[in-house]
Amino acid sequence: MPTREDVMHLRSVVRFASMTSTGDCAELASVPENAAIWPLETSTRDNCLGAECPRFAECFVYKARREAQAADIVVVNHHLFMADLAFRDDAIRDFLPTVDTVILDEAHQLPSVAADFFGTSLSLAQLLEAGRDARALGLARAPDGSSWITLTSQFERAVRDLRLALGAVGLIAGSRTSLDRIERRSDLRPAFDAIDEASAELARALEINRGRDAELDLLIGRVAELRRNLAEWTGAVALNRDEDSDAAADESFEGDAPSVRWISLSTYGAQFNQTPLASGQALARAREAQPQSWILTSATLTAAGRFDHYLAEVGLDNATTARWDSPFDFPRQALLYLPQSLPSPYDANFAHSVAEVAWPLIRANGGRAFVLCTTLRAVEKVAARLRQLMAQDDEQLPLLVQGASTRRALIDAFRSAGNAVLIGSISFWEGIDIRGDALSLVVIDKLPFAPPDDPVVEAKIRYLRKIGRNPFNEYQLPEAIMLMKQGAGRLIRDETDRGVLMILDERVLSKPYGKAVLSSLPPFARTRNEGDAIEFLTRRGAR
Incomplete structure (x- = not known):
């Protein structure tokens, strides 16, 4: 072993292997995900011997496979499902049993996951x-x-x-x-x-x-x-x-x-x-190879109330769609605050402005806030300015910043603190469920448009233009709306939650497409007055 730390990690893995019933590396918290020992101690599709392995009978993967094959209901994540769909000719082919019905929750993630699995790397x-x-x-x-x-x-x-x-x-x-x-x-x-x-x-x-x-x-x-x-x-x-x-x-x-x-x-x-630019085509071919019913669910499959963009992305042209209103009383439970006189989101000092405009609400609320940014650079700038503002006002709140620890550790710390401010980029916009007093303010800096200079985004824009479609209206805007809905969805998680959603991008009011963005969000009460927002947060029983 190259280092003493590697030796310690190896010993932990050996002990874990003798005790675990699943072999799930995530259960061994003492060994970091990026530890050098993992590639030496884990098998992949590149080096798995399958049935020829001398320890085949003890293999955790094949044990899980046997259990899955015998089960009536199998619950897996998107990546394992897509791996089974995309790599059916692999050494561990047909990991999942053949089923009559597939139910995919959080199905808004399906196009991007499919692009990963049907592409090559x-x-x-x-x-x-x-x-x-x-x-x-x-x-x-x-x-x-x-x-x-x-x-x-x-x-x-x-x-x-x-x-x-x-x-x-x-x-x-x-x-x-x-x-x-x-x-x-x-x-x-x-x-x-x-x-x-x-x-x-x-x-x-x-x-x-x-x-x-x-x-x-x-x-x-x-x-x-x-x-x-x-x-x-x-x-x-x-x-x-x-x-x-x-x-x-x-x-x-x-x-x-x-x-x-x-x-x-x-x-x-x-x-x-x-990377495929039309992953829905590959997904459709995979579905045709194994006919079965698919039920796709998510709170964010529509843009401006329509499923068109999503259905095109997943290659479905004959799907039955349905949409139900939320059981939450959004006009009573939440307030959408759109501050006045904000600089352009393209302004070099925009991140500092985000911190300065959000700080009065964060302070009045005693923390309990998410600040969701569109880039890691913005996360760093907003965090730096908030630290300065806290020091100036002698108001020290727990400040949790993406990159300081793992996503899971930051979320756990936020829950346990009760008065924390968490600043994160896109990975914190979805998949987080914090109910009750710990979170009652969500701040979003900008509309989450994908960077147009990203190679995949740039290529898809050119491809859509080539086939005669409008890339902004049919791709960039719907994608941004779906992600914006995810970010807004962090605020109200049950019938007793209350809070303020603060959006600091003036384009939702100044640009024609802003109406489509706002109409896609839950029907919160609205204000442009800072005092109204603070009063809503501090009102007795606000949470």
Whole structure:
């Protein structure tokens, strides 16, 4: 083990494995999710031996699979459901039983989850891990079968050289860039060719030793799949593009599966993605392969009362739809506060203004507030200004900021504090249920439009224009409305809750589309007067 901490984590995992009945890593809170020990102690679809594993009978995955196959009702998350749908030819195919009816709650998440699973992804970490596994297994199971250290060292060097080449063409850590936006992408070709050559040598060595060990044999298919993905990217990088990158990108929009290729960089790694722009088409094909009834439920499937956008996103053209009003008395329980004289959301000091305008309500409410921002940068700026305001007014409230701890830990801390202020970005806009006195003020800084320079968003906008549709009205606005409804939904969680929703984006009043946004929100009482909002919060029995 490289460090003493790794050794401690390994001991914790060994103890946990002897006691757990599920094998769920999330149950072992003492070992962080990003601990270096996890890749060494967990199996993936890349290295699972299936029935050939000597510990197959004890495997937690197959135990869960057997239980699921025997059950009448199976409850799983979206990702496991989509994995079963998308990878039915995998080593753990048909993990879930065949059923007559599928009920998907929080179904507004389905299009984005489907895009992840029906797209493809290749990372430098996957390549390096394959090289390390080949070295370890080759030396342990077939030491005389090849020059494993030399082969894998050459392979790993080629992978790291690709990361350097990505930096040389102008990509920086933290960036997400469409392949068609990389002006010197042809300069990447030599690095891809070097990996191809090194991986071919590794593949030959594995093939020569086929049959000597089951785990080593599994690497043959794994390396072959990685090489296929690499070959596709090598070909995409090598294609001659004209100077009009928009026109060049249109080539990937042809056919039944329009997609975009894009690269994301971290400090030492990179991920190569191909994301479908119409994931509903792939989802529809998967549904046709296994006919069954689907029931999709969520509080935020409509935009301005219509299901059109959502149905198009999930590839449904003959669905039966129904919408029911909430049982909550929104006009009595909640107040929508739209402050006056706010700067433009594009103003450089907008985040500071958010903190300054929200602070009187946060102070009057004794904390008990969510401040929901659209970017991590805004989270940091709002938090910094709120700290200053608290210090100036000598009003120290617990301030919980995204990034300071895990999402789950921050939410638990918010609940237990009773007077906290939590500042978070998009991941805190949904999936959080806090009832009672702990939360009675939700502040939203901006309409949550997806960044137009995001490679997937940018490509989808171009694709919709190409097929004659209006990307703003049919994609950007409905997506923003659905997310805005999720954010607003954090406030009133049962019949006894009361509180104020504060939206600080003047576009909901100044832009024509603002009416569609406001009409999609619950029918809260409204005010533009700060005093009214504070009085609503401080009124006796306000919660």
